[in-house]
Amino acid sequence: MRALRASQAFDGERFIGPVDVVLDHEGRIAEVSPWREHGSAVDLEDLGDVTILPGLVDAHQHLSWDCSPDPLGWHASNDDATLLDTARANARRALTAGITTVRDLGSRGSVALGLRDGIATDPSSGPRILASGPALTTPGGHCHFLGGECADRDELLAAVTRLAEAGVDVIKVMATGGNVTPGSLPHEAQFGPADLRAVVDAAHARGLPVAAHAHGTGGVVNALDAGVDTIEHCTFMTAEGVAQDQALIDRLAAYGTPVVLTAGSLPGPMLPALAARLPALLAHIRVMLDAGVRCVLATDAGIGPPKPHDVLVLAVLQAYEMVGVPVEQALAMCTSRAADALEIGDEAGRLAAGRAADLLVVAGRLDLDARALGTPLRVLRRGVDVLEA
Ligand SMILES: [Zn+2]
Structure with a gap:
C-alpha cells in the first residue's frame, strides 16, 4: 500500500x-x-x-458535443464515430482538470455508453461516466437532434424501456424547451405532469433515476410534482427575464430534490439568453441557496464556446466571486453533494x-x-x- x-x-x-x-x-x-x-x-x-x-463531479455535461455555437449543425454533419472521438478527447480534458466523474445528460445514440464502457476497462483513461443517452423530448423539441423524440406517452414508455435495455445510468427528460435548439423556448413546458410521472414511474421500476431539464417555472413544477430525482438548470427563465417565485423555491427546499445548477463560463461572450439575464440569474441562485435548496454545482459543458469540458473549475471560482458562495461550500456542491445527488455518494465525492x-x-x-x-x-x-x- x-x-x-x-x-x-x-x-x-x-x-x-x-x-x-x-x-x-x-x-x-x-x-x-x-x-x-x-x-x-x-x-x-x-x-x-x-x-x-x-476528484470533482460534474453532474451535467455533453461529452460528445464540440462546444461550437451550432450543436444542431455539429450533429447533422458528423457520424457517431466522430462524436465518440470527440467525447473521448473531451473526457480526457475533464479528467486532467481533476474532474473524475462526469454525468453525460444528452448524447446521440449509444455514443456516451460506448465511451463509458471503454473507460471502464481502463479507468485511468477517463472520468467515471454516468450516461443518459438521448434525452426524451417532444417532436422538434429541445435537443430533438439527439434522437429522443417522443410524440405521446406510449412512445415515452417505449423509449424508457429501450434506454434501460441499452444500459443507461439515468433517464433524461426535457420538461421545458431550451436555449440551444432553434425554435425551442426555455420558458415553455414540454410534456404534462402525467406524462412526466409516467416516465418517472417507468424509470424507477427499472432502478433508474430521472434527470429533468427545466428552465421555466411551469416545467419546474411539473418535474417536481412528477418526483424526478434531479432538476437541471432550474433558472426560472421567462420570455423577458427571470421569474421571482419564493413559494416554488420554498417547495423545492422542502422536497429536497437536488437542483443541478449549470454554471461556469470562459471569459468572453456568454450564451445570449444567459448574458441578458445574468444579474437576475445570480440573484435567483442566491435566493435558492439561502432558502436551503439542495443545489449542486455543474456546467452543461459542451453546449457552446464558453463551456469547454473543464469549465467546472471556473464554476467554483465564479460561484465564489459572483454569488458569494464560500469556496468550501462551492467545492462541496461539486464533490459530496453532487455525488449524493447522483446516488454515488458511497463511491465518489x-x-x-x-x-x-x-x-x-x-x-x-x-x-x-x-x-x-x-x-x-x-x-x-x-x-x-x-x-x-
Ligand atoms: Zn444540458
Missing part, C-alpha cells in the same frame, strides 16, 4: 488539517488519518504544502475510506487561494496518476 501525505485536505464537506491518505492496491481509499507512522508495509510519499481533495481513490492535489492552501484549482499538481483516478505523460 502507499500513502499520500498532505499539509491540508478538503474532505468533500470541509477543510481539515494535515492528513495521510492511504490507498489500497485496488485503487480505493483505505484510510484517511492525521499524520502518523504507518509501518514498513506502507510507502509514504510526502507531497509537501498542498491541499488534497476528492468524499475523501473517506472505501471510496474510489479519485483524487486531486493542488498547491498550497486551497481555502486561501481557490485559483490553485486551475492548475492541479496531481490527478489520480482509481489510484493511478493521470497527468504523467
Whole structure:
C-alpha cells in the first residue's frame, strides 16, 4: 500500500488539517488519518504544502458535443464515430482538470455508453461516466437532434424501456424547451405532469433515476410534482427575464430534490439568453441557496464556446466571486453533494475510506487561494496518476 501525505485536505464537506491518505492496491481509499507512522508495509510519499481533495463531479455535461455555437449543425454533419472521438478527447480534458466523474445528460445514440464502457476497462483513461443517452423530448423539441423524440406517452414508455435495455445510468427528460435548439423556448413546458410521472414511474421500476431539464417555472413544477430525482438548470427563465417565485423555491427546499445548477463560463461572450439575464440569474441562485435548496454545482459543458469540458473549475471560482458562495461550500456542491445527488455518494465525492481513490492535489492552501484549482499538481483516478505523460 502507499500513502499520500498532505499539509491540508478538503474532505468533500470541509477543510481539515494535515492528513495521510492511504490507498489500497485496488485503487480505493483505505484510510484517511492525521499524520502518523504507518509501518514498513506502507510507502509514504510526502507531497509537501498542498491541499488534497476528492476528484470533482460534474453532474451535467455533453461529452460528445464540440462546444461550437451550432450543436444542431455539429450533429447533422458528423457520424457517431466522430462524436465518440470527440467525447473521448473531451473526457480526457475533464479528467486532467481533476474532474473524475462526469454525468453525460444528452448524447446521440449509444455514443456516451460506448465511451463509458471503454473507460471502464481502463479507468485511468477517463472520468467515471454516468450516461443518459438521448434525452426524451417532444417532436422538434429541445435537443430533438439527439434522437429522443417522443410524440405521446406510449412512445415515452417505449423509449424508457429501450434506454434501460441499452444500459443507461439515468433517464433524461426535457420538461421545458431550451436555449440551444432553434425554435425551442426555455420558458415553455414540454410534456404534462402525467406524462412526466409516467416516465418517472417507468424509470424507477427499472432502478433508474430521472434527470429533468427545466428552465421555466411551469416545467419546474411539473418535474417536481412528477418526483424526478434531479432538476437541471432550474433558472426560472421567462420570455423577458427571470421569474421571482419564493413559494416554488420554498417547495423545492422542502422536497429536497437536488437542483443541478449549470454554471461556469470562459471569459468572453456568454450564451445570449444567459448574458441578458445574468444579474437576475445570480440573484435567483442566491435566493435558492439561502432558502436551503439542495443545489449542486455543474456546467452543461459542451453546449457552446464558453463551456469547454473543464469549465467546472471556473464554476467554483465564479460561484465564489459572483454569488458569494464560500469556496468550501462551492467545492462541496461539486464533490459530496453532487455525488449524493447522483446516488454515488458511497463511491465518489468524499475523501473517506472505501471510496474510489479519485483524487486531486493542488498547491498550497486551497481555502486561501481557490485559483490553485486551475492548475492541479496531481490527478489520480482509481489510484493511478493521470497527468504523467
Ligand atoms: Zn444540458
